[in-house]
Amino acid sequence: MPQTGFAEFFTGGPFPASYVIMVVIGLVFVYLGIAKKWEPLLLVPIGFSLLLVNLFPGLMAVEQTRTIEAPFDGQVTAIEVSAGDAVVEGDHLFDLTLDAGGVKAIQSPVDGIVGELKVTEGQHVSQGEALTELELSGTLLTGAEPTGLFARIFHYGIQWEIIPILIFLGLGAMTDFGPLIANPKTLLLGAAAQFGVYFVFFMALFIGFSIPEACSIGIIGGADGPTTVYLTAALAPGLLAATAPAAYSYMAMVPIIQPPVIKLLTTKEERKIYMKPQLREVSKLERIAFPFIISIVIILLVPEAAPLIGAFMVGNLLLVSGVTGRLAETAGGPFMNVLTILLGLAIGGIMTADNFLRISSLEIFGLGLVAFATATAFGVLVAKLMNKFSKEPINPMIGAAGVSAVPMSARVVQRMGQKENPRNFLLMHAMGPNLAGVIGTITAAGIFLSLVG
């Protein structure tokens, strides 16, 4: 019990109700996932793991002490620190004159406070014998070694940037790029929606966030969870507790956020514009060439996007090659499911009261909403412009699908289009910008990484 968040509540920690607030937030996430079916595959594991970590913070525990041991047999010939000294990584602690000859300077491997000295000058020590113990004050986000289960998943999965990249491999194996290949003009709409990302990047800078933080907040506008997690882990890991749930909850709220923005920027007549439902057939050769062309172009233009776009396109090649069906099935199925579980646990795990209950989290959620709404708006406005110059009429609503919440935003456009004009079936037209939006958001993340990372 003393190790639990509730103990803090009953004994009166610095903000005792915070753990209870987080538990309630966890329950709300689980409720939204189960009862409302909002992104249940993510909100349920995120919600329950954030509940667990706030009941038992030990799940996110990091190393508290580090024993400094003699690396070889020898004699301690100098002690450069005293008990209670604060040291940083690389500080000189001891000199050891080795039995095998030579002198070895022993440096601090981490930041910490020197504990009791276990040796005296002139003392002979054997390899592995403790010289002192450092008390560590770092957190997972400042580089401390993880010891708790969720901390390990977060450290090796997210901080090592493994899970988001592999998720893209799975996504690639599940994605049919046919609508985008059939109508490549829609790439423009995917690009247009990224203006929302840059708009909020500057807003966040204006509010007072640092450049790396502003990049991580702006990318929420892309409505792409794995990209947001990847970029934030690389540039501003301290914000992950807010940017990741913001990105995923806004993806879940696409049907609520997008329709008012679309209606504000279009007339009823524009929303009724009819588009022929069938797109042209896409050949197998085109499908196979697509991942190669996209990889080459994007990586040459924005090399920092290579891990994400590369994984995305490898996964897609497995799907379309026609000879790796088993691999595509695994990548897009069980492999993706395992990664989704680990991602949910890691994101929920980082949402401790200390990390989440900050004013900046509210600002991030607010800015994320603006990013998402402006990305939608830019997509719609560019689609309106394209409609003016296109021979075939373009329903401006399909621009809203330029945010990369696949396939939710395409479905919103489809539903709204059908409601305004029952003859309309805009799904495939909206899938083009939707898929282009994923590529656009990856590219935007790559641009941020190359400028700031």
Added chain:
Amino acid sequence: MAREVVEAPIPGKILEVYVKEGDKIEEGDVICTLESMKMENPIVAPVSGVVNEVKVSPEQAIKSGETIAVIEY
């Protein structure tokens, strides 16, 4: 009477059919649900009228452009 042919806008599988021949139907009413791209897509009536023919049944695979139903109005 005029006839409106409702065609499948995308290839997929029919999950459910909600109308039968002779039914009166209003514009926007759902005729059937078509599963495609892992999504359930309602196919709605483009006009109000009477269902003259229903060409699909549940679990049937359908190509884009194939007839789903004919409505007389």
